[in-house]
Amino acid sequence: ESTFDLLLRSLCRVNLLDFAKKVYDYMKADRIIPDKSLLDYLVSSFSNGGRFRIAEEILIERAEMCNLKDETVSPFVYNKFLSLLISRNQVDKAVEFFRGHILKSRGFRPDNFTFNIVMRGMCVAGNVEKAYELFNVMRSFGCHPDLVTYNTLINGFCRVGNANKAQELLREIQLKCVYSPDVVTYTSVISGYCKLGKMEAAGTLFQEMIDCGIRPNLLSFNVLIDGFGKRGEINSVLKIYERMVS
């Protein structure tokens, strides 16, 4: 039994995933119950290798096992699964698994990361509104929006050209006073304005960020420089550059 365990882990480590799958099937056929941590390891390995169907299958079995014992699957495992799906352009699959299993089965207990990952998936698919809906219901699952949640949404709105809504959310963070906008928050909104060619609004926010004691980083400068550059405002570009190197 621990022989299978070692074998499977070794096969995964050297990326012989098809072989690992066969051994896994063999184990199941022989009704050998794999260890939980082995299952988690298999899910991660299969996910990393893009074998999402198998990973999903194991995750579902894992959740059922947990359900019987009043336990939950470690969010790390399925959060990675979800983010990999999204990074490989399979947002629909990720959302489907999230809605169909993670939110439905008691064997899963989504955390902030889970919501943030799925929301970002929706945003990259151009569906900020769906992400916004999730944002509004995550509390009912015991998850409270954090700064990354806001930053993800803000970026989603910027992506579809709604920098105003993005800025509104920035103000909302400030009003709540539980955490403050950071360099990512500001850079996102600034970038949203730059994309619209609204360089005045972008510049104002840039200054506000500095006044709030947040140091712009290389990305922040790039956003502004790119924005001014695309409008042909070379003098502004030079000014920013000067500030950057000083």
Add this chain to the structure above:
RNA sequence: GCUGUUUACCG
């Protein structure tokens, strides 16, 4: 016990 999961620019 430790490690492992999420957010910003251009390309």
